[in-house]
Amino acid sequence: MSLNEQDLLDLYQDLILDHSRYPHNFYEMEKAQCQAVGHNPLCGDRLVLYVTADEQGRIKEASFQGQGCAISMASASMMTDLLKGKTAQEAEKLAAHFEQLCKNFKPDPQFEAMMNPEDNARLDALAGVKNYPARVKCAMLSWRTLQAALNPAQNQTVQTENT
Amino acid sequence: MDVLKIRKDFPILERKMRGQPLVYLDSAASAQKPRPVIEAMSRFYEQGYANIHRGVYELSMSATDLYDQGRVCVQRFINAAHEDEIIFTHGATESLNLVASSWGAANLKEGDEVVLTQLEHHANIVPWQLLQKKIPFKLRVVPIKKDGDILLQDVLEALSEKTKLVSVAHVSNAFGTILPVKDIIKAAHDRGIPVMLDGAQAIAHETVDVQALDADFYVFSGHKIYGPTGIGVLYGKRAWLQSMPPYQGGGDMIENVTFEETSFLPPPARFEAGTPHIAGVVGLTAGLNYVTSIGMQNIAVHEDKLLAYAHEKIGTIQGVRLIGTAPRKAAILSFVMEHAHPHDIGTVLESRGIAIRAGHHCAQPAMESMGLMGTARASFGLYNTFEDVDSLAEGLRAVREIFA
Numbered sequence: 299m300s301l302n303e304q305d306l307l308d309l310y311q312d313l314i315l316d317h318s319r320y321p322h323n324f325y326e327m328e329k330a331q332c333q334a335v336g337h338n339p340l341c342g343d344r345l346v347l348y349v350t351a352d353e354q355g356r357i358k359e360a361s362f363q364g365q366g367c368a369i370s371m372a373s374a375s376m377m378t379d380l381l382k383g384k385t386a387q388e389a390e391k392l393a394a395h396f397e398q399l400c401k402n403f404k405p406d407p408q409f410e411a412m413m414n415p416e417d418n419a420r421l422d423a424l425a426g427v428k429n430y431p432a433r434v435k436c437a438m439l440s441w442r443t444l445q446a447a448l449n450p451a452q453n454q455t456v457q458t459e460n461t
Numbered sequence: 462m463d464v465l466k467i468r469k470d471f472p473i474l475e476r477k478m479r480g481q482p483l484v485y486l487d488s489a490a491s492a493q494k495p496r497p498v499i500e501a502m503s504r505f506y507e508q509g510y511a512n513i514h515r516g517v518y519e520l521s522m523s524a525t526d527l528y529d530q531g532r533v534c535v536q537r538f539i540n541a542a543h544e545d546e547i548i549f550t551h552g553a554t555e556s557l558n559l560v561a562s563s564w565g566a567a568n569l570k571e572g573d574e575v576v577l578t579q580l581e582h583h584a585n586i587v588p589w590q591l592l593q594k595k596i597p598f599k600l601r602v603v604p605i606k607k608d609g610d611i612l613l614q615d616v617l618e619a620l621s622e623k624t625k626l627v628s629v630a631h632v633s634n635a636f637g638t639i640l641p642v643k644d645i646i647k648a649a650h651d652r653g654i655p656v657m658l659d660g661a662q663a664i665a666h667e668t669v670d671v672q673a674l675d676a677d678f679y680v681f682s683g684h685k686i687y688g689p690t691g692i693g694v695l696y697g698k699r700a701w702l703q704s705m706p707p708y709q710g711g712g713d714m715i716e717n718v719t720f721e722e723t724s725f726l727p728p729p730a731r732f733e734a735g736t737p738h739i740a741g742v743v744g745l746t747a748g749l750n751y752v753t754s755i756g757m758q759n760i761a762v763h764e765d766k767l768l769a770y771a772h773e774k775i776g777t778i779q780g781v782r783l784i785g786t787a788p789r790k791a792a793i794l795s796f797v798m799e800h801a802h803p804h805d806i807g808t809v810l811e812s813r814g815i816a817i818r819a820g821h822h823c824a825q826p827a828m829e830s831m832g833l834m835g836t837a838r839a840s841f842g843l844y845n846t847f848e849d850v851d852s853l854a855e856g857l858r859a860v861r862e863i864f865a
């Protein structure tokens with residue numbers, strides 16, 4: 299198998315395809331504490347992200363709706379799974395960590411060690427986009443939207459095409 | 462026409478993408494450059510470069526000659542009646558903006574209408590919307606048929622005594638539809654309405670004769686006809702251009718400047734303020750000479766064969782739906798696939814060295830009319846082969862294997 303084919307299979311592995319075909323947490327949350335819109339106008343990918351936390355500030359529910367390519371859908375699906383039980387601060391760290399992975403920068407080993415192995419495996423799967431720089435923006439869309447949702451001050455529509 | 466020989470003129474076609482031979486199917490976005498264009502430009506920079514017009518020395522005069530010859534070359538290429546009907550711009554986009562700003566501001570008033578179609582490129586929509594902020598005229602939009610066609614009948618219905626201009630694509634970049642422009646122009650002229658054609662796509666695919674078409678304005682970009690980026694053309698009938706106010710102010714476009722009053726040079730200089738893209742004109746000239754030496758008619762025939770082959774070969778792949786199947790089409794194959802988003806199609810093809818485009822192709826209203834966010838689009842140039850179409854077909858089967 300050529301390197302290319304391997305890259306492609308890494309990117310479109312079953313875990314990703316399953317999440318894109320049958321996204322988790324795919325619904326509109328009526329009384330969400332925070333929400334934000336992610337929209338990449340060139341691609342047409344668009345999603346609305348909803349987040350609600352409990353009294354301790356831990357995310358108890360995260361969901362999304364929208365449409366887009368397999369990568370952006372799988373990313374949003376996996377992210378909403380991952381967010382449950384995290385504080386806003388932890389979620390932000392996770393987003394920063396994921397961006398490092400996608401851009402093929404060395405992630406913080408301490409942070410990685412703290413994460414549970416299953417979460418690590420999911421993020422690694424998504425980070426297959428690092429071999430396809432044109433697609434990093436697709437994987438990042440839901441995470442940027444998360445950052446906007448958690449920081450209502452900058453709560454506008456976000457995009458990842460011109461960054 | 463010997464395509465294999467032609468391919469040797471395009472150095473980039475020898476390179477690989479992701480370790481595979483490059484299959485370039487994105488000429489509608491921008492065409493690759495043949496060696497004569499690359500060499501003419503580097504020769505000019507190495508041996509002939511100077512600013513034009515104001516120089517009193519030989520180098521500047523010979524650069525001016527090349528620039529002027531470029532204008533004559535374009536004039537001949539589109540069979541314009543006069544040299545001064547050719548304005549050099551940055552590209553089709555600037556040409557469209559020029560007409561909207563200059564002609565539009567001088568000729569439109571409240572209640573007037575400009576007729577466009579629903580398949581226009583954003584470059585033929587947004588300049589008009591910008592002008593609408595200053596002048597409250599209306600845009601009338603001719604609807605698209607399900608197959609991506611624009612019918613003369615529907616254009617006629619949009620025309621009225623309020624119509625001041627019809628501005629439509631010659632060929633759609635989203636669906637490849639060739640519009641019935643000759644009939645549109647005739648019908649509009651019968652009612653005394655001028656017509657502008659956006660020839661950005663048409664120019665590289667068929668012989669364009671602005672006099673036979675009787676177009677009032679015709680625009681295109683150099684980079685889609687194997688020339689450089691940053692250079693484009695506005696053709697306008699002399700009487701229109703002479704009646705139009707300047708678009709930008711600056712050097713090279715004035716007759717006399719005082720702080721009390723400034724008078725402007727006649728066209729084309731009136732519309733070419735500032736130092737132009739001189740090397741761009743040199744490259745464009747080389748590009749037009751190159752396609753002329755091959756023959757626009759031969760190119761059209763070759764591309765039509767490729768398109769027919771692609772329709773057959775790609776259109777019959779399970780799960781593929783062609784978007785844009787109008788009876789008259791040029792060199793563009795837009796499609797969507799079951800279960801696979803256009804961007805994912807693009808990525809799978811990329812891993813096989815195949816370059817296509819995915820998205821809305823700067824024609825969002827056109828996409829919307831089809832109920833789509835975007836399509837995957839393969840487009841052909843004179844260097845594409847039947848094997849390229851076969852590679853695309855194989856690539857799409859691989860897409861299907863992954864996503865279906």
Ligand SMILES: Cc1ncc(COP(=O)(O)O)c(C=O)c1O
Nearest residue numbers: 552553554582584634661662682
């Ligand atoms: C139909 C059409 N009009 C206008 C344009 C704008 O051309 P440019 O970006 O070269 O100015 C394009 C280019 O994509 C086009 O396809």
